[in-house]
Amino acid sequence: MSPRFVTKDIHALLDYPVAAALIILPLVLGLGDSHPLALWLGVATGVAALTLTLLTDHRLGVWRVLPYNFHLLVDGLVGATFLAAPFILGFTGIDAWFYWINGAAVACVVSLHQPAEGTGGHVAPA
Numbered sequence: 001m002s003p004r005f006v007t008k009d010i011h012a013l014l015d016y017p018v019a020a021a022l023i024i025l026p027l028v029l030g031l032g033d034s035h036p037l038a039l040w041l042g043v044a045t046g047v048a049a050l051t052l053t054l055l056t057d058h059r060l061g062v063w064r065v066l067p068y069n070f071h072l073l074v075d076g077l078v079g080a081t082f083l084a085a086p087f088i089l090g091f092t093g094i095d096a097w098f099y100w101i102n103g104a105a106v107a108c109v110v111s112l113h114q115p116a117e118g119t120g121g122h123v124a125p126a
Helices: 008-029 037-055 068-090 093-111
Strands: none
Touching: 008 037, 008 093, 037 068, 037 093, 068 093
């Protein structure tokens, strides 16, 4: 069994709860003690993630105008940004841990993505 088990359908199922968590958790956890951007980066990314999910061509997309491989690229960039943000913006404490944990989770999901059959390792165009 390949360790790359996150299918397009599994990814689609994860998108909405992740977007909601990115919007809600920074507020619930009281992020922003080390830097005001620690609060708003998560909330803004959650809103952007929700928009991206609604527009992605996958099973749970509402207006399927963006290719799934573009969605994966954006997710990869979000993971990298979240991992780097505490260092670049000076987040400390829970602010930093929130971004490191979420960045690692996003990077794991993207790296465990299962390519579509017969695409030579690439996501098939929609």
